[in-house]
Amino acid sequence: MDSPVRIAATDAHDQPVRTPDLDELYRGFETELLVPLWTEIGDLMPARPVAKALPHLWRWRTLLPMAEQAGELVPVGRGGERRAIALANPGLGGRPFVTPTLWAAIQYLNPREDAPVHRHTQNAFRFVVEGEGVWTVVDGDPVAMRRGDFLPQAGWHWHGHHNRSDGPMAWIDGLDIPFQHYADATFFEFGPDEVDTRQDPALSRSERLWAHPGLRPLTHVRPTPATPLLAYRWEHTDRALAEQLALEAEGYPATVEPGHAAVRYTNPTTGGDVLPTIRAEFHRLAAGTSTRQRREVGSCVFQVFDGTGEVTVGAERWTAERGDLFAVPSWQPFTLATETGLDLFRFGDAPIFERLHLDRSSDEGAGT
Ligand code: GTQ
Numbered sequence: 001m002d003s004p005v006r007i008a009a010t011d012a013h014d015q016p017v018r019t020p021d022l023d024e025l026y027r028g029f030e031t032e033l034l035v036p037l038w039t040e041i042g043d044l045m046p047a048r049p050v051a052k053a054l055p056h057l058w059r060w061r062t063l064l065p066m067a068e069q070a071g072e073l074v075p076v077g078r079g080g081e082r083r084a085i086a087l088a089n090p091g092l093g094g095r096p097f098v099t100p101t102l103w104a105a106i107q108y109l110n111p112r113e114d115a116p117v118h119r120h121t122q123n124a125f126r127f128v129v130e131g132e133g134v135w136t137v138v139d140g141d142p143v144a145m146r147r148g149d150f151l152p153q154a155g156w157h158w159h160g161h162h163n164r165s166d167g168p169m170a171w172i173d174g175l176d177i178p179f180q181h182y183a184d185a186t187f188f189e190f191g192p193d194e195v196d197t198r199q200d201p202a203l204s205r206s207e208r209l210w211a212h213p214g215l216r217p218l219t220h221v222r223p224t225p226a227t228p229l230l231a232y233r234w235e236h237t238d239r240a241l242a243e244q245l246a247l248e249a250e251g252y253p254a255t256v257e258p259g260h261a262a263v264r265y266t267n268p269t270t271g272g273d274v275l276p277t278i279r280a281e282f283h284r285l286a287a288g289t290s291t292r293q294r295r296e297v298g299s300c301v302f303q304v305f306d307g308t309g310e311v312t313v314g315a316e317r318w319t320a321e322r323g324d325l326f327a328v329p330s331w332q333p334f335t336l337a338t339e340t341g342l343d344l345f346r347f348g349d350a351p352i353f354e355r356l357h358l359d360r361s362s363d364e365g366a367g368t
Pocket residue numbers: 081082084085105107120124159173175
């Protein structure tokens with residue numbers, strides 16, 4: 001009978017000589033639910049991260065029609081909670097996890113439809129690549145969603161979504177569902193079935209209080225772990241990126257590398273990331289720009305907002321277009337390039353790694 005203990009081919013030379021006594025010992029390990037380090041070390045303690053998640057790209061032109069189909073066939077209601085279709089990384093065994101820590105889904109609401117109120121410990125955000133008409137109502141504060149808006153929503157806040165318009169709307173959700181799932185940290189509660197739709201203001205209360213650059217309301221001087229600002233509007237993001245490129249053209253240092261403008265969405269009470277577990281950024285590559293190759297511990301997802309570009313992640317290479325989403329697993333080198341200009345939304349799990357002092361990154365040539 002073969003030993004139940006798996007021996008990796010690569011470290012077989014380090015394994016002890018098999019004898020009947022050793023086989024007996026290994027069978028004893030199995031019975032007693034024990035595993036020796038010496039058979040597992042190659043997998044558990046690799047020299048550098050070996051991501052189980054794979055580089056993968058999902059096409060918007062495939063996702064959107066399927067979300068529309070779901071809109072015809074699948075009702076939204078209590079229990080299922082959301083008409084959200086998650087990206088399942090091909091390296092993660094079919095689970096609805098885009099990376100080991102992150103969830104990414106396309107969510108779809110028909111005209112006048114509600115997604116019921118609930119709350120959960122998972123941190124979340126919405127990003128809108130096209131369309132408008134839905135309000136997400138966070139702790140009773142209705143927040144309009146439009147193309148280019150980034151809408152963070154920290155864990156344990158009540159939220160429901162309501163389509164006020166006569167057209168359907170789709171957007172993407174990002175959450176730390178896999179991280180909290182592996183960590184057994186998840187709590188969930190149902191709220192009212194109906195979303196409060198008595199009001200649908202253009203500006204949320206959170207924006208009226210917080211969306212004034214550099215101005216802190218004196219009623220709120222304590223730092224909070226997640227951002228109190230519930231909408232980061234496209235007009236601000238767009239202008240910030242345009243000004244970085246304009247300043248670069250005028251000879252001032254403003255871009256992360258030539259032709260590459262970038263901003264991070266931040267918590268105005270700390271200057272740090274918007275959510276405790278999720279970092280979100282927006283990147284703009286001017287026409288004819290390519291980025292240096294880079295790799296980082298931790299994983300991220302990009303969504304093309306506008307334009308077309310060549311994306312390389314590990315051994316994969318794609319031409320990515322508006323709405324396409326791709327996963328960058330931990331420590332996989334990636335580069336972005338565009339002939340005609342490229343706008344990208346990005347989110348990742350960097351805050352987790354930074355807080356645990358596990359963050360590392362390298363530009364090509366800087367070693368590992
Ligand atoms: O919109 O509240 O994609 O709770 C997954 C879980 C969206 C949401 C998702 C959620 C939501």
